[in-house]
Amino acid sequence: MNETVSAPIVIGWQVGVPSGWGTYGLNLAVQLSAKGIDVGLPFLAQTLNVTHEQNTVLKSALNSHEHYKALSGEGDGRQLSSTFLRALGDGLDFPPFLDPWLGRPDIGVVFFESANIPQENVIRAAELDAVIAGSSWNADVLKSAGLKNVFNCPQGIDPTLFYPGEKTSRFGDRFTVFSGGKLEYRKGQDLVIAAFKRFYAEHPEALLVTAWHNPWPEAAASLSASPHVETVPGSDAAGNLDVAAWLRTEGLPADSFVDLGLLANGETPSVLRDMDVALFPNRCEGGTNLVAMEAMACGVPSIVSRNTGHLDLFGDDTCIGIDLQIPLGEVTGRKDLEGWGESSIEELVQKLEIAFSDSERRKTVAANGARFMAEWSWSAQVDRLLEVVGKVS
Numbered sequence: 001m002n003e004t005v006s007a008p009i010v011i012g013w014q015v016g017v018p019s020g021w022g023t024y025g026l027n028l029a030v031q032l033s034a035k036g037i038d039v040g041l042p043f044l045a046q047t048l049n050v051t052h053e054q055n056t057v058l059k060s061a062l063n064s065h066e067h068y069k070a071l072s073g074e075g076d077g078r079q080l081s082s083t084f085l086r087a088l089g090d091g092l093d094f095p096p097f098l099d100p101w102l103g104r105p106d107i108g109v110v111f112f113e114s115a116n117i118p119q120e121n122v123i124r125a126a127e128l129d130a131v132i133a134g135s136s137w138n139a140d141v142l143k144s145a146g147l148k149n150v151f152n153c154p155q156g157i158d159p160t161l162f163y164p165g166e167k168t169s170r171f172g173d174r175f176t177v178f179s180g181g182k183l184e185y186r187k188g189q190d191l192v193i194a195a196f197k198r199f200y201a202e203h204p205e206a207l208l209v210t211a212w213h214n215p216w217p218e219a220a221a222s223l224s225a226s227p228h229v230e231t232v233p234g235s236d237a238a239g240n241l242d243v244a245a246w247l248r249t250e251g252l253p254a255d256s257f258v259d260l261g262l263l264a265n266g267e268t269p270s271v272l273r274d275m276d277v278a279l280f281p282n283r284c285e286g287g288t289n290l291v292a293m294e295a296m297a298c299g300v301p302s303i304v305s306r307n308t309g310h311l312d313l314f315g316d317d318t319c320i321g322i323d324l325q326i327p328l329g330e331v332t333g334r335k336d337l338e339g340w341g342e343s344s345i346e347e348l349v350q351k352l353e354i355a356f357s358d359s360e361r362r363k364t365v366a367a368n369g370a371r372f373m374a375e376w377s378w379s380a381q382v383d384r385l386l387e388v389v390g391k392v393s
Contacts, residue, residue: 009389010040010068010080012098013087013109016048018215019182020111020290021087023265024134024155026050028085031382033057040082042068051266083389085109086128090286092121092142105129105392111286111309113186115141115329115339122147129392132385134287135309141339151388154288154312156381157297157373161266164299164370165273171258174207175356178275178300180291181282182214183233183241185222188305188343191281193250194228195348200256203356208252209275210243211291213262217241228345272298277355277362281322281343285309292319293376296369301362303351307341318372320351320365 009032015025022045032039039061050058084103088110089095108125111134122145125131132153133139139152177196181187189212196208214220220233220241233246243259260271272278278295280302288309295302296319304310305322313319325341328334355362 008038008040008082010042010082010084010101010103012042012085012101014043014045015041016045016050018045018049018213018262020287023290024287026054027156027158027378028382028385029061030054030057031378032386033061034379035382035386037386038064038082040068040080041065042072044069049264080104083107083393085132088112088125088131090114092117092125094121094124105389107132107389107392110134110138110142112138112141113284113286113308114336116335117141117145119145125149130388132388135285136312137308137339138286149392151384153384153388154376154381155290155293156376156378157290157293158265159297159374159377161269162272162294162297162373163269164366165269167274168270170274171207171209173205175203175205176207176209176275176277177352178209178211178272178278178295179280180211180278180295181280181289182216183212183220183223183243184214185225186282186284186340187212188281188283190223190226190228191343191345191348192279193247193252194345195279195281195352196256197251198345198349199352199356200252204256206256206356208247208257209260209271210247210257211260211263211268211271212241212243214241268294269298272300275300277352278302279348279352280304280310281348282310283307283328283342284337284340288312293373297373297376299366299370301355301365302369303348303355305341305343308339313372315372316368317365318369320355320361322347322351 011025013021016022029039034057041061079102084106086108088108090112106128108128108131130149132151136152139150142150179192200206217235223232231249233241236242247257272295278300280292285308302319304319307325322343324344324347328340328342329338
């Protein structure tokens, strides 16, 4: 396949920042480089947190960073004789800072979080050589809007890190419930709190383990839209979200939870393997939810809302579905919430009870989910992207 993609591929978003885009860009750059394809990185995180192995693979790409960075400072009309992967924003918006760039081919990449797509953005996207969507839901919405040059290429997982393994005694004999993802209304941590409070009242041996770091603390204020919490998270003296204080304020006893703060990707697998169940009542995912994918890959039976990008994670009993999804766009009248789903607290508690009481079901879902995710390696998913590049080059 690589023979069809000989020109460099330039990644048009900031690679390596602690976000979904940053993680996606980093893994994309590593896999492309490993496949012998030159990678251009005009936009890099100020501090790039990479392993020794990743740094070795990325040596050529990092060495060429200054060249591409210089291009980003030139005037209008920067035309590349290479593929340009152009990040598109929510609503299929075109970031203005990328307007001067033009690739051959010029390919949009999008993980949008609202099904409300302005027609003018659809018209502009139709002029691109292709649009790569991060989930079947994103792809279907774009096709329904009239866009024809759409390809579904989900994210992947690193199978050398995320795989089933032995549980340690880190959390003793507690029944551990994992919840991960940056803290905001879209991710549904308010639903987790409401459901876990009820579950913990019946099962005091339960322990909520959270990884809710958000590099943009102001985004957590979106939780004010929730009827399930009384307050929004505050920040500590260092300006970081104070998750522990918020959980106590919302009525969870101090011994009922552990907040992990910011976890490096390499630290995550050992934590996940110590979990009995993971809970993802997310209201919307433009992609397929990297944290949920990694939990499933580690053999954690995962309770997952049946909406938006999450739909791609459902195979043959690969996860426990949160089936009732109230259409938030219709109920609230907010166009920015079109396509979103609201999970029922009652169903969340019910599914936690099933996971708690039926260890055989947990084992079955864990094994199915891990096998399913083993086929979603970053290498395999980047091959899908390269197929698209090859078709339009």
